[in-house]
Amino acid sequence: MSTLLLHDEESSEVGKLADEFLESHAVMQDPTELSAAAVVTAQRLPERVREFLARVRTEGPAVTVLSNLPVQEELEPTPIGWEIAAKLRAAQREEMVLLLCGAALGEPFGWVSQQAGRLIHDVCPTPEAETSLTSASSTLALNFHTEDVFHPCRCDYVSLFCLRNPTGVGTTVVPVTALDLPAEIRQVLFQERFLFLPDDSHSLSSLPDGAAGPDAADGALSSARRGAVLFGPADAPYLRFDIDFMRPVPGDREAAEAIEAVQRQLSTSAERVTLAPGDIVFLDNYRVVHGREAFASRYDGSDRWLKRLNLSRDARRIRALTGRQSVII
Numbered sequence: 001m002s003t004l005l006l007h008d009e010e011s012s013e014v015g016k017l018a019d020e021f022l023e024s025h026a027v028m029q030d031p032t033e034l035s036a037a038a039v040v041t042a043q044r045l046p047e048r049v050r051e052f053l054a055r056v057r058t059e060g061p062a063v064t065v066l067s068n069l070p071v072q073e074e075l076e077p078t079p080i081g082w083e084i085a086a087k088l089r090a091a092q093r094e095e096m097v098l099l100l101c102g103a104a105l106g107e108p109f110g111w112v113s114q115q116a117g118r119l120i121h122d123v124c125p126t127p128e129a130e131t132s133l134t135s136a137s138s139t140l141a142l143n144f145h146t147e148d149v150f151h152p153c154r155c156d157y158v159s160l161f162c163l164r165n166p167t168g169v170g171t172t173v174v175p176v177t178a179l180d181l182p183a184e185i186r187q188v189l190f191q192e193r194f195l196f197l198p199d200d201s202h203s204l205s206s207l208p209d210g211a212a213g214p215d216a217a218d219g220a221l222s223s224a225r226r227g228a229v230l231f232g233p234a235d236a237p238y239l240r241f242d243i244d245f246m247r248p249v250p251g252d253r254e255a256a257e258a259i260e261a262v263q264r265q266l267s268t269s270a271e272r273v274t275l276a277p278g279d280i281v282f283l284d285n286y287r288v289v290h291g292r293e294a295f296a297s298r299y300d301g302s303d304r305w306l307k308r309l310n311l312s313r314d315a316r317r318i319r320a321l322t323g324r325q326s327v328i329i
Helices: 008-025 031-044 047-059 082-088 092-103 183-189 253-267 316-322
Strands: 002-005 063-067 107-109 121-123 142-145 157-164 170-175 194-196 225-227 246-248 271-274 280-284 288-292 305-312
Touching: 002 047, 008 031, 008 047, 008 092, 031 092, 031 107, 047 063, 063 271, 082 121, 092 107, 092 157, 092 280, 092 305, 142 170, 142 253, 183 253, 246 253, 280 288
Parallel strands: 002 063
Antiparallel strands: 063 280, 107 305, 121 305, 142 288, 157 280, 157 305, 170 271, 170 288, 194 225, 194 246
């Protein structure tokens, strides 16, 4: 894990830049314009922050943490669900901090099928979603997963900015380097013998045309895409995995056994990242899978609250796939 603790002067500088950006762009409704403006303004972040994130891009750590970023002392209560957060425009300054720091690492983008097409998401527990397979859950732990595992334009980095975490709920991670599998299983994992599905955070009716893969089966797999679990360099592969939203190609017993083998190793290789207010974690979505521990939600305004932003190293691939000049897929 690569970490940088900001000096208080640097944290103050980031806060002032976020205030300035918010004042200048508060009425900007187009997420594509907002993303582009953030990439430009991010060049004014403290030099040490920019250099650190540049090294993250080139050196490729699986997990990166920036600490001591500004969070308002009088932060509003944790919203009960993202819809309320969006309506109240909750913690906008903190959103700008995440947007600017993220834009120094990659290009921010979003999904029309997630949180009504918002660029920056709220991660907070929601009543009646405690056991869902989404970030709105609490009493159910989230299994290790690749973010948006089904899509070819899934993020290069998922970033999480902690605003509140009073009980120290852990984000769990396993890097691909932790997998030590027999050669015959690795061979199967490198082959396109797996189906990847949209997770429950996506509204399937909002997925754009072409989201369903041509190799998908009928019914529940109608929005699946076919692919490999391991891909890229054989000696340093990338990983694509989500036990809850992937299946072997129907009838492929070897692929099913390979999924089980990966899940067993992941469950015994977990590392724990505990975020405190002011921490941003950047998870390399190609080198690490992540999850979250279970916790008890109280809905009294003091619950765990994060902001989430997806980042692409090259947003042109989004435009090439969608055929639109937009950072919203």
